[in-house]
Amino acid sequence: MIQLPEKVRRIINTIMEAGYEAYAVGGCIRDSILGREPDDWDITTSATPGQVKELFSHTIDTGIQHGTVTVMLEREGFEVTTYRIDGKYEDGRHPKEVTFTPSLLEDLKRRDFTINAMAYNDEAGLVDVFGGEDDIKRKVIRCVGEPKERFGEDALRMMRAVRFSGQLGYEIEVNTSKAIRELNHNLIQVSAERIQMELVKLAMSPHPENLRLAYETGITQVILPEFDVCMKTEQKNPHHCYTVGEHILKSMEEIKPEKMLRLAMLFHDIGKPKTLTLDEKGVHHFHGHPAVSAKMARGILKRLKFDNQTIYFVTNLVKYHDYNIKPEPMYVRRAIMKIGEDIFPLLFEVKAADLRAQSTYMRREKEEKLKNVYEVYQQIISERQCVSIKDLAVTGKDLMEEAGMQAGPELGKMLNRLLDFVVEDPSRNEREILLKAVKEFK
Numbered sequence: 292m293i294q295l296p297e298k299v300r301r302i303i304n305t306i307m308e309a310g311y312e313a314y315a316v317g318g319c320i321r322d323s324i325l326g327r328e329p330d331d332w333d334i335t336t337s338a339t340p341g342q343v344k345e346l347f348s349h350t351i352d353t354g355i356q357h358g359t360v361t362v363m364l365e366r367e368g369f370e371v372t373t374y375r376i377d378g379k380y381e382d383g384r385h386p387k388e389v390t391f392t393p394s395l396l397e398d399l400k401r402r403d404f405t406i407n408a409m410a411y412n413d414e415a416g417l418v419d420v421f422g423g424e425d426d427i428k429r430k431v432i433r434c435v436g437e438p439k440e441r442f443g444e445d446a447l448r449m450m451r452a453v454r455f456s457g458q459l460g461y462e463i464e465v466n467t468s469k470a471i472r473e474l475n476h477n478l479i480q481v482s483a484e485r486i487q488m489e490l491v492k493l494a495m496s497p498h499p500e501n502l503r504l505a506y507e508t509g510i511t512q513v514i515l516p517e518f519d520v521c522m523k524t525e526q527k528n529p530h531h532c533y534t535v536g537e538h539i540l541k542s543m544e545e546i547k548p549e550k551m552l553r554l555a556m557l558f559h560d561i562g563k564p565k566t567l568t569l570d571e572k573g574v575h576h577f578h579g580h581p582a583v584s585a586k587m588a589r590g591i592l593k594r595l596k597f598d599n600q601t602i603y604f605v606t607n608l609v610k611y612h613d614y615n616i617k618p619e620p621m622y623v624r625r626a627i628m629k630i631g632e633d634i635f636p637l638l639f640e641v642k643a644a645d646l647r648a649q650s651t652y653m654r655r656e657k658e659e660k661l662k663n664v665y666e667v668y669q670q671i672i673s674e675r676q677c678v679s680i681k682d683l684a685v686t687g688k689d690l691m692e693e694a695g696m697q698a699g700p701e702l703g704k705m706l707n708r709l710l711d712f713v714v715e716d717p718s719r720n721e722r723e724i725l726l727k728a729v730k731e732f733k
């Protein structure tokens with residue numbers, strides 16, 4: 292059964308001893324029933340924020356206008372929120388107005404899904420008014436109350452439904468998914484930041500392919516229409532056995548759950564439909580699609596307000612995912628130099644996942660080649676061979692002091708020229724040799 296951590300029990304008991312109600316609630320109860328370690332324990336109470344603050348020596352006003360106080364116990368924080376009824380949600384993380392209520396039932400009613408609307412304390416045991424435990428058994432995501440009403444209050448819940456389905460491997464209950472089909476357009480009002488957060492959680496989940504449910508219920512049509520085009524684009528060539536969209540879903544399943552990698556797979560072929568041409572035999576070709584996909588990925592990531600680091604990693608992985616590298620040291624060094632030392636190791640994961648999601652046509656040969664490139668790469672790294680300007684045996688300062696060069700663009704050009712020179716043959720990476728080469732190159 293549910294085991295409250297000692298500190299959570301202490302907080303609940305302190306509140307109850309003062310004459311109020313208190314329960315652990317929401318995700319932590321769901322995860323406990325599932326036998327998973329909850330990320331955090333949320334507490335819900337009939338006490339007002341002011342009353343909670345009086346009971347504990349150290350509290351922080353986290354979201355006091357929404358009823359949330361963080362209780363600190365030995366440097367660990369626990370969110371304690373007063374029972375509330377939510378008004379209509381505005382475009383933010385919280386409802387526009389909340390009303391406190393003395394009723395636990397009212398507080399549970401405002402929660403999104405039955406599996407997230409259970410409460411527990413040691414005295415009352417599990418409070419499960421909406422059949423959350425049954426829905427966990429049946430593996431379904433079901434709205435608390437009337438789905439259309441609930442999605443009408445907060446459109447983000449539609450994405451949360453798909454996200455939880457991906458995290459838990461559950462289906463979305465029929466009426467709940469029907470309501471999403473009817474109300475998906477409301478997602479236009481939701482902020483990019485909130486959509487981004489849910490999309491990342493779904494992409495990182497054990498079932499990223501459940502993005503298909505977002506497509507089937509019309510969610511992607513609103514937040515990621517480029518993906519809908521992929522779902523409708525066939526690939527009639529020997530390399531593929533799925534539509535572009537299905538291949539994308541499969542490739543996400545095939546890669547580790549890391550943010551940059553999962554997002555790279557989501558976008559790696561996003562521009563393919565734009566590059567489709569047919570030859571006289573009716574075979575589909577997609578010339579230049581990685582560059583088009585990278586450009587589109589950048590636009591989408593910006594639209595969804597992703598940070599610059601994510602945009603940098605994902606667009607570069609997309610851009611180079613199909614880059615052809617010969618498994619020979621000089622070519623691999625050149626590729627690292629061009630693609631970047633930070634991107635390069637991730638590129639193997641992307642390429643391997645892409646292959647696993649393609650048809651079996653020539654797969655063994657392609658995988659063999661990739662393995663060979665990887666071995667050469669490892670050799671280069673273990674020998675610390677020069678692949679970037681910072682690895683050169685001379686610095687810009689050396690060129691100014693020893694070769695009479697001036698600071699400025701010429702200096703940068705020269706360093707790049709030396710890098711090319713060394714990448715061709717690592718034994719050239721010696722100070723004397725390079726200073727001599729500078730004189731010749733000038």
Ligand code: ATP
Pocket residue numbers: 316317318319330333401402403404407408445447448
């Ligand atoms: P996780 O933290 O693993 O993402 P969670 O269920 O804890 O999952 P949170 O976003 O932390 O989700 O929210 C905590 C609880 O608050 C939920 O379990 C749910 O009861 C309620 N909740 C959160 N967001 C909403 C929402 N948009 N609409 C209704 N209830 C919500």
Ligand code: MG
Pocket residue numbers: 318330331
């Ligand atoms: Mg949570």
